[in-house]
Amino acid sequence: MSAVVVAPGERFDTEVPLLIIGAGAAGLCAALAAKEAGVDPIVIERDAVPSGSTALSAGLIPAAGTRFQGAKGIADSVELFAADIQRKAHDEADPVIVEVVAKGAGPLVEWLADRHGLPFDVVDNFIYPGHSALRMHGLPSRTGRELIDRLRSAVETNNIVILTECAVETLYAEADGRIRGVGLVRGAGARERIGCGALVLACNGYGGAPELVRRFIPEMESALYFGHRGNRGDAVLWGEALGAKLAHLGGYQGHGSLATPHNILISWAVIMQGGIQVNVEGRRFCDESRGYSEQAADVLRQPGGIAWDVFDARIASVARQFEDFRNAESAGAILTANSAEDLAQAMRVPAAALAAEWREVEELKSHSERDRFGRQFAAEQRCAPPFHAVKVTGALFHTQGGLAIDASARVRRKDGGLFPNLFAAGGAAAGVSGATAAGYLSGNGLLTATVLGGLAGRTASRQVTRLRSTNGP
Numbered sequence: 001m002s003a004v005v006v007a008p009g010e011r012f013d014t015e016v017p018l019l020i021i022g023a024g025a026a027g028l029c030a031a032l033a034a035k036e037a038g039v040d041p042i043v044i045e046r047d048a049v050p051s052g053s054t055a056l057s058a059g060l061i062p063a064a065g066t067r068f069q070g071a072k073g074i075a076d077s078v079e080l081f082a083a084d085i086q087r088k089a090h091d092e093a094d095p096v097i098v099e100v101v102a103k104g105a106g107p108l109v110e111w112l113a114d115r116h117g118l119p120f121d122v123v124d125n126f127i128y129p130g131h132s133a134l135r136m137h138g139l140p141s142r143t144g145r146e147l148i149d150r151l152r153s154a155v156e157t158n159n160i161v162i163l164t165e166c167a168v169e170t171l172y173a174e175a176d177g178r179i180r181g182v183g184l185v186r187g188a189g190a191r192e193r194i195g196c197g198a199l200v201l202a203c204n205g206y207g208g209a210p211e212l213v214r215r216f217i218p219e220m221e222s223a224l225y226f227g228h229r230g231n232r233g234d235a236v237l238w239g240e241a242l243g244a245k246l247a248h249l250g251g252y253q254g255h256g257s258l259a260t261p262h263n264i265l266i267s268w269a270v271i272m273q274g275g276i277q278v279n280v281e282g283r284r285f286c287d288e289s290r291g292y293s294e295q296a297a298d299v300l301r302q303p304g305g306i307a308w309d310v311f312d313a314r315i316a317s318v319a320r321q322f323e324d325f326r327n328a329e330s331a332g333a334i335l336t337a338n339s340a341e342d343l344a345q346a347m348r349v350p351a352a353a354l355a356a357e358w359r360e361v362e363e364l365k366s367h368s369e370r371d372r373f374g375r376q377f378a379a380e381q382r383c384a385p386p387f388h389a390v391k392v393t394g395a396l397f398h399t400q401g402g403l404a405i406d407a408s409a410r411v412r413r414k415d416g417g418l419f420p421n422l423f424a425a426g427g428a429a430a431g432v433s434g435a436t437a438a439g440y441l442s443g444n445g446l447l448t449a450t451v452l453g454g455l456a457g458r459t460a461s462r463q464v465t466r467l468r469s470t471n472g473p
């Protein structure tokens, strides 16, 4: 159980300069940055092998002005990126943090590539909803598993210690909020207390805590949670107990395209390239191009809580760059037919309704027109047989609310001011998506995990080093 103990004179089994809780993208980027800044951090992770929600993701990090974009002639800028984030967040995101992440993402991706050997490139064959430039940077397999494995091997190469199978339960703090150390329980049940000069919370959000989802995001309380189970809201609970400022707790990343019953993510490329979603009545129900996050609740509101993605072979060839899509094909989740009527039969939806929707959409594409929901279609999105369909549902991927931080990733107090040595990054910190699912711009999750993780590691290290030189070793 997560708890905070106010214990000014506490003695610890060991003392280390910097502790990082969580070995996802945020924690490992924090660790690499800290090491580079001259401090030896210790990362504490509940699992035997680091994975987190990071491993479940597509591993795509949005970044503007990178050399990877430059090599492909893609024009982009930090200002354009920041404006895209804020537009999607309905101007609810903290502009200071938006600027920090928009500015920091390019250098972060290049740092991971150049210094730590992560072979990024830009996804250049479809644009994610809400982005005005091609700026999603991914690894060859387009999987978060590859991202976390490569980050872990960089951490190992740099001789950074990860204490695995250790769950932090308790934070020990002074009355003024200065963190003195943590109490953890090892896999076998042994308890230990480690003192620290600074603490980075990189233990993600509360998607894996049903009672917190019910409390903060009631619309998703009965939705499938598709993120990492170990993200149980510890940062929010510790923050609440410490008197930290919490922000945008209703914000989350949903996804309206999870193949069911296979539970495999179907990339939103199938929609952005010109596909549509229909319900079991064969009817479309909204503008799918707004984004996949808000689509989760829309799909769950349809009869049976499901929908069908409908697309064609051209679109399938774009989606096939994602391992998940290939897995969905191998699992038999993707249906194929040579006409809308035959596809409807395979889907067991009314053929006349699906055929009418399909005809209308193809007509709109021919004239590059908007539909009744406001979705803009384009001629190059036209589809041709064979057609495909996959049955999907909506799911909760991760929460976006959390601890409010300043421009150096330091945690803010509810009553103003900052905690002296407490930092937060990734899903533990309030994101840049505002207070609803609709504010989530693709990539906001790994953006705030990697950029704020690196930032927290760097600033925490600087602080620890400053203290060391003031107080002596």
Ligand SMILES: Cc1cc2nc3c(=O)[nH]c(=O)nc-3n(C[C@H](O)[C@H](O)[C@H](O)COP(=O)(O)OP(=O)(O)OC[C@H]3O[C@@H](n4cnc5c(N)ncnc54)[C@H](O)[C@@H]3O)c2cc1C
Residues within 6 Å of the ligand: 021, 022, 023, 024, 025, 026, 027, 044, 045, 046, 047, 050, 051, 052, 053, 054, 055, 056, 057, 058, 059, 060, 061, 144, 166, 167, 168, 169, 202, 203, 204, 205, 226, 227, 228, 230, 231, 232, 234, 253, 265, 397, 398, 425, 426, 427, 428, 442, 443, 444, 445, 446, 447, 449
């Ligand atoms: C299916 C899916 C697809 C996604 N796709 C994308 C994408 O393509 N792009 C994108 O930007 N975002 C995506 N996201 C979101 C993204 O994965 C997350 O925002 C990001 O991984 C968060 O990183 P993190 O380091 O904060 O958390 P995590 O990677 O979840 O790491 C947190 C770690 O903390 C550990 N932990 C928690 N509590 C404790 C404790 N008390 N003691 C010790 N350890 C603890 C956990 O075990 C976990 O390993 C996706 C998410 C999902 C679920």
